[in-house]
Amino acid sequence: MGIFHGVYRRNLRGRIGKIMIKYQQLKMHPGYTMEDVQKKIAQNLHVSRELIKEPEILRESIDARKKPQIFYILSVAFSSDNESALLKKFGKKGEIAPYEKKEVRLPVIDKTSITDRPLVIGAGPAGLFCCYYLAKAGLGPILLERGKCVEERTADVDAFWEKGNLNTESNVQFGEGGAGAFSDGKLNTLNKDPLGYQAKILSLFVEMGADPKILYEQKPHLGTDKLISIVRNLRREIIRLGGEVRFGAKVTDFLIEEKKKIKGVIINDGEKLYAEHIVLAIGHSARDTFQVLERSGFAMEPKAFAVGYRVQHPQKDIDESQYGEENLGKFPPAPYKLTAKAKNGRSVYSFCMCPGGYVVNSSSEENALCINGMSYSDRGGKNANSAIVMSVTPEDFKDKGPLGGMYFQKELERQAYERGKGAIPIQRLEDFIKNRPSKGEGAIKPCMKGRFSFADLRGLLPDELEEAFMDGMEQFGRKIPVFRHKDAIVAGVEARTSSPVRILRDENFQSLSLEGIYPCGEGAGYAGGITSAATDGLRVAIALIEDLSFGGCKRPGKGFRRKQQ
Numbered sequence: 001m002g003i004f005h006g007v008y009r010r011n012l013r014g015r016i017g018k019i020m021i022k023y024q025q026l027k028m029h030p031g032y033t034m035e036d037v038q039k040k041i042a043q044n045l046h047v048s049r050e051l052i053k054e055p056e057i058l059r060e061s062i063d064a065r066k067k068p069q070i071f072y073i074l075s076v077a078f079s080s081d082n083e084s085a086l087l088k089k090f091g092k093k094g095e096i097a098p099y100e101k102k103e104v105r106l107p108v109i110d111k112t113s114i115t116d117r118p119l120v121i122g123a124g125p126a127g128l129f130c131c132y133y134l135a136k137a138g139l140g141p142i143l144l145e146r147g148k149c150v151e152e153r154t155a156d157v158d159a160f161w162e163k164g165n166l167n168t169e170s171n172v173q174f175g176e177g178g179a180g181a182f183s184d185g186k187l188n189t190l191n192k193d194p195l196g197y198q199a200k201i202l203s204l205f206v207e208m209g210a211d212p213k214i215l216y217e218q219k220p221h222l223g224t225d226k227l228i229s230i231v232r233n234l235r236r237e238i239i240r241l242g243g244e245v246r247f248g249a250k251v252t253d254f255l256i257e258e259k260k261k262i263k264g265v266i267i268n269d270g271e272k273l274y275a276e277h278i279v280l281a282i283g284h285s286a287r288d289t290f291q292v293l294e295r296s297g298f299a300m301e302p303k304a305f306a307v308g309y310r311v312q313h314p315q316k317d318i319d320e321s322q323y324g325e326e327n328l329g330k331f332p333p334a335p336y337k338l339t340a341k342a343k344n345g346r347s348v349y350s351f352c353m354c355p356g357g358y359v360v361n362s363s364s365e366e367n368a369l370c371i372n373g374m375s376y377s378d379r380g381g382k383n384a385n386s387a388i389v390m391s392v393t394p395e396d397f398k399d400k401g402p403l404g405g406m407y408f409q410k411e412l413e414r415q416a417y418e419r420g421k422g423a424i425p426i427q428r429l430e431d432f433i434k435n436r437p438s439k440g441e442g443a444i445k446p447c448m449k450g451r452f453s454f455a456d457l458r459g460l461l462p463d464e465l466e467e468a469f470m471d472g473m474e475q476f477g478r479k480i481p482v483f484r485h486k487d488a489i490v491a492g493v494e495a496r497t498s499s500p501v502r503i504l505r506d507e508n509f510q511s512l513s514l515e516g517i518y519p520c521g522e523g524a525g526y527a528g529g530i531t532s533a534a535t536d537g538l539r540v541a542i543a544l545i546e547d548l549s550f551g552g553c554k555r556p557g558k559g560f561r562r563k564q565q
């Protein structure tokens, strides 16, 4: 019996770990099975297959550096009867190492002492996951969402894309599931996961119906068709656990005691709902609510983000560039990640790349137009698209107040709306560079969700950003030749890459200016993307539960409130 077998270790926040062996950098061919994996590990360690038990893929990535020799690279955990001997023999060479499975546990709370049901504002990934963990802790949270449930919302979004009738409260930004529901559903984040929070979030996605592959794929994605049912299942689970979910419940104002403590909210300019613990997970598009927060004295600051155009190319050409002709069809539609420094010093990079996807009209306001990308779980669309964006900072905003970035976005979106006459304005790359309007499509057919019209995009962005865009496209063409294709489709405007504002909070996740309010997720400026917003929801839930365990908002020794970085 190996010394590690069956040993559990306890550490911070009650995390419990099971010890196994991790095999790293295992090269596998496309179409591999778990049997192949077991056999290959046994072969490499010169042991019998029986010794490699319960193999579990921890990580899978594609190594396409040496085309046409392309492989899956796996990291695999397994248990074995003689772990210590194996670790002794192969551990030193770094082929294998002990592996501890992490489990994050929520703090336990004595519910009898709780008088106050927490409120969660916003049913995007941050609000939904936060609400789920508060419900799981037995706190009976109330989730307030201005938009509709995901089923009804889908009908509104389809009607908008087909006919152009925008519902400003039920659209690609607003409604159950938040901005992420009609998306590519990419779940990867750039953040490290030392505490295992992200892994916990991904496990909950799987519990709610996602493909278990998302637990180990380097670039997991769900696709809109899967996301919609997952969101619905999560809502049902929140209700089963004693939570309450209200749609068409827009928070239009806040009840504040002596300018320092939250007492409740006003819904739809009428109903008052009292609570002393309120999670503010309103997303990056709740501009009317940002204005209410500013008026109510919430500590806020403008935040940098990025703007640009979304470009489309045939997915087949991208696959050929990334995998080589010999490997076409053997691997999933290829993603790309591109960065460049423009001659004028601006950084240009690809953002939210959607293989086999669509460019979508993601607007939420009248007479304003913004776009984003989405795909279905099969990523079966003809084109690949991504936003080619340039960073903007408060220096670029005319208005120097906390909402300067928001007004900067609004102006770009107003222009885009005008240029497309209410439809998504698009242009062929060659016409864009030659500064002439496009009359129609060339060899590349646009893949769009929402009405579109050929137009002239030049001058929509400030000159410096436009220069950087053209320079970036030129440089990207050296890495992926199809980027130079004259018929590549350019669409505008991508303005909501992340929140233009940060709602300041302290290390306990509470607003710097108001006790009892927990700014959370992307809209608060503390997350970017579905998984990172959901993870922030989990962090805020844990902080709120711990606050309640200390009988209120102020934890011992937590008098001094330092801004959270």
Ligand SMILES: Cc1cc2nc3c(=O)[nH]c(=O)nc-3n(C[C@H](O)[C@H](O)[C@H](O)COP(=O)(O)OP(=O)(O)OC[C@H]3O[C@@H](n4cnc5c(N)ncnc54)[C@H](O)[C@@H]3O)c2cc1C
Binding pocket: 121, 122, 123, 124, 125, 126, 127, 144, 145, 146, 147, 172, 173, 174, 175, 176, 177, 178, 179, 180, 181, 182, 183, 184, 185, 186, 187, 188, 249, 250, 251, 252, 281, 282, 283, 284, 285, 286, 289, 352, 360, 362, 372, 373, 374, 520, 521, 522, 523, 527, 528, 529, 530, 531, 533, 534
């Ligand atoms: C089209 C599109 C595609 C995307 N694709 C991806 C992707 O593939 N992968 C990825 O990681 N990220 C993607 N994103 C970004 C991702 O969706 C967001 O980062 C994420 O949804 C942020 O989560 P959140 O919960 O903080 O905010 P949101 O998802 O924006 O949710 C906020 C919620 O709050 C509600 N709300 C706002 N104001 C109020 C109020 N006053 N009262 C009550 N409710 C209110 C809104 O209706 C909304 O439902 C995409 C975004 C879009 C728009």
